[in-house]
Amino acid sequence: MSTHHYYQLQGYFRELIEQKTLKSGSKLPSEREIGEQFKLTRVTVRQALQNLEAEGLIYRQNRKGWFVTPPAVIYNPSSHLSFNLYVTEQGFLPHTEKLMQQIEPANAYIAQLMNIAENAPVLYLHRRRSINQRPVLIEKMYINLNLLPGIEKEDLTQSLSQLLKNNYQREYRDMDLVFKSTSLPSSAANELGISAGQPGLHIERINYTDDKQVLEVDYEFWRHDAVNINIAIRD
Amino acid sequence: MSTHHYYQLQGYFRELIEQKTLKSGSKLPSEREIGEQFKLTRVTVRQALQNLEAEGLIYRQNRKGWFVTPPAVIYNPSSHLSFNLYVTEQGFLPHTEKLMQQIEPANAYIAQLMNIAENAPVLYLHRRRSINQRPVLIEKMYINLNLLPGIEKEDLTQSLSQLLKNNYQREYRDMDLVFKSTSLPSSAANELGISAGQPGLHIERINYTDDKQVLEVDYEFWRHDAVNINIAIRD
DNA sequence: GACTTAATCTGGTATAGACCAGATTTAATA
DNA sequence: TATTAAATCTGGTCTATACCAGATTAAGTC
Structure with missing residues (x-):
């Protein structure tokens, strides 16, 4: 299970966020860019992003992009x-x-x-x-x-x-x-x-x-x- | 927006559930069946189902199917x-x-x-x-x-x-x-x-x-x- | 410089197909 | 009949591609 592509991608971004390499409020690369970088289709990338969204780590702004969630x-x-x-x-x-x-x-x-x-x-x-x-x-x-x-x-x-x-x-x-x-x-x-x-x-x-x-x-x-x-x- | 396929499908099932045509705990048709019936791909069907899941109306059991959520x-x-x-x-x-x-x-x-x-x-x-x-x-x-x-x-x-x-x-x-x-x-x-x-x-x-x-x-x-x-x- | 227009980039929606692993059912066997 | 093995069904994951609408940026115009 843990070897699934979306799961690894989640881990990748989760770490960046927890380490504050990606700071609160900052923008993630576009879904297409991420897909290119990791050789994944947008569908898979989006699954990872949506899971991170459910976790509360990132959120999206309609047609603008994905951003790191500020502290609650x-x-x-x-x-x-x-x-x-x-x-x-x-x-x-x-x-x-x-x-x-x-x-x-x-x-x-x-x-x-x-x-x-x-x-x-x-x-x-x-x-x-x-x-x-x-x-x-x-x-x-x-x-x-x-x-x-x-x-x-x-x-x-x-x-x-x-x-x-x-x-x-x-x-x-x-x-x-x-x-x-x-x-x-x-x-x-x-x-x-x-x-x-x-x-x-x-x-x-x-x-x-x-x-x-x-x-x-x-x-x-x-x-x-x-x-x-x-x-x-x-x- | 409200004309999107997944949105209509959500409405369809939401109504069945609220009317109790689909009773608490009962199983929905399989994703493939739904897709066939409405001439939609599984991706679209799943989007509708996942939204209903977020709403709390249905839930899934791994590789078993989708079910109507019992009262909270x-x-x-x-x-x-x-x-x-x-x-x-x-x-x-x-x-x-x-x-x-x-x-x-x-x-x-x-x-x-x-x-x-x-x-x-x-x-x-x-x-x-x-x-x-x-x-x-x-x-x-x-x-x-x-x-x-x-x-x-x-x-x-x-x-x-x-x-x-x-x-x-x-x-x-x-x-x-x-x-x-x-x-x-x-x-x-x-x-x-x-x-x-x-x-x-x-x-x-x-x-x-x-x-x-x-x-x-x-x-x-x-x-x-x-x-x-x-x-x-x-x- | 201010404004308008066009090109580009973004996520949102959707199709068509594929293979996997676990759950269930059916068929074959002892 | 009880057990086992095989076929089938289910959702889970994934590729590849396409078009849309809104947001942003760049280019052109006054």
């Missing part, structure tokens, strides 16, 4: 730190874009959670977040307008937890989390510039206030190679 | 339930095999965590756990023999939390968790009967006693499609 950020939900804060603290540069925002009627699930009438207005917010210019996360959230009236008029590219603290005297407290390792929905994959079918990490998060009301329901779609989850269970 | 089990670390218990509670049949067990000297990391001397003996335990006959999880753990003397003589295919409770009057309490979505190491992939390069979920878990001592350090390698993680953060 550590996301610790129990710390209650905002994206901007924990990304910055770990020495990276965070960025947030608002892709869409609208007030829309709550669906049954959201309404039940927020204890509001079905079709009552909630704020839908759709954002893309990047680390060092690299899009890593698509966020789709439903925000409870009863608890946060007028929030739709704020600048919603900023940290929500900051906004809650400053303008509403509220803070994130308890939350329910569901993690699922699956490929990204094609819409999210597109928005992240990922080719369809790549593995991803799906997080559903329900944020509660101090008094157990649902502030916000959040669906996050992460590049699988961009984040490690770190949780302390204390009870 | 929900793993809630904060519940402190044993594998056997939560799997059973969710209507599945758990099974545990011991692949290896030995007393070995602690490495620096383990020793520091357990507050014991480097190279002091710890119990290494390597198990495979299955749900409904399907191997889903490889577990490699290091157990603190200071806190659990003589545990190596017990039947270590049983639930450890039961064993701790009954024989040592100890229970799992606090834990630190690190989740990482990456492909499985080839050894773990082999033991799960997965072909190399498939995505997986890697969990590192440190279990503490009531008095903050490290009972056990646990490395888990899950099939990515076999588990959803569910955590409640309360502080």
Whole structure:
């Protein structure tokens, strides 16, 4: 098994990456070049690259090439730190874009959670977040307008937890989390510039206030190679 | 984009699976048959199947075929339930095999965590756990023999939390968790009967006693499609 | 220099075929 | 009937080649 061509090629690049001969973010030779150098067809080269991608060592940019994956950020939900804060603290540069925002009627699930009438207005917010210019996360959230009236008029590219603290005297407290390792929905994959079918990490998060009301329901779609989850269970 | 052959094929099977025309655990036609039916080459068929695999809808058994993925089990670390218990509670049949067990000297990391001397003996335990006959999880753990003397003589295919409770009057309490979505190491992939390069979920878990001592350090390698993680953060 | 256009390079998709090793089934044998 | 051996089926790996669309670069033009 270990003598397979793609397997050897994986080993070759894995070593270059671990030795930092190929540095974080740098570009690999093109598939054709690699094939020429190792006398392999593109099919075989691509199998090796795709395996390294699954490992999280490299990633691709559509029709641009393959690149060495930067270090993953550590996301610790129990710390209650905002994206901007924990990304910055770990020495990276965070960025947030608002892709869409609208007030829309709550669906049954959201309404039940927020204890509001079905079709009552909630704020839908759709954002893309990047680390060092690299899009890593698509966020789709439903925000409870009863608890946060007028929030739709704020600048919603900023940290929500900051906004809650400053303008509403509220803070994130308890939350329910569901993690699922699956490929990204094609819409999210597109928005992240990922080719369809790549593995991803799906997080559903329900944020509660101090008094157990649902502030916000959040669906996050992460590049699988961009984040490690770190949780302390204390009870 | 949506007109690509592999994409249509994905849609075809996704629908069959969601409609339960193809039932959980059932076998798909062979790659060659599918290719014949849709006038596609195996390369294209395989691309569709691999994407569905990344989605978690189907999985393969080496040289046997492709099968519809059974429902994932929900793993809630904060519940402190044993594998056997939560799997059973969710209507599945758990099974545990011991692949290896030995007393070995602690490495620096383990020793520091357990507050014991480097190279002091710890119990290494390597198990495979299955749900409904399907191997889903490889577990490699290091157990603190200071806190659990003589545990190596017990039947270590049983639930450890039961064993701790009954024989040592100890229970799992606090834990630190690190989740990482990456492909499985080839050894773990082999033991799960997965072909190399498939995505997986890697969990590192440190279990503490009531008095903050490290009972056990646990490395888990899950099939990515076999588990959803569910955590409640309360502080 | 700024702008436009064309050539080139990149990965993405796809065809057609081949051989292998392990799993399964069938046929032959004791 | 039980056992063994052979044929067949499966996914796994690989070659060789082709065309596409978007990204980048080079060349040409104003």
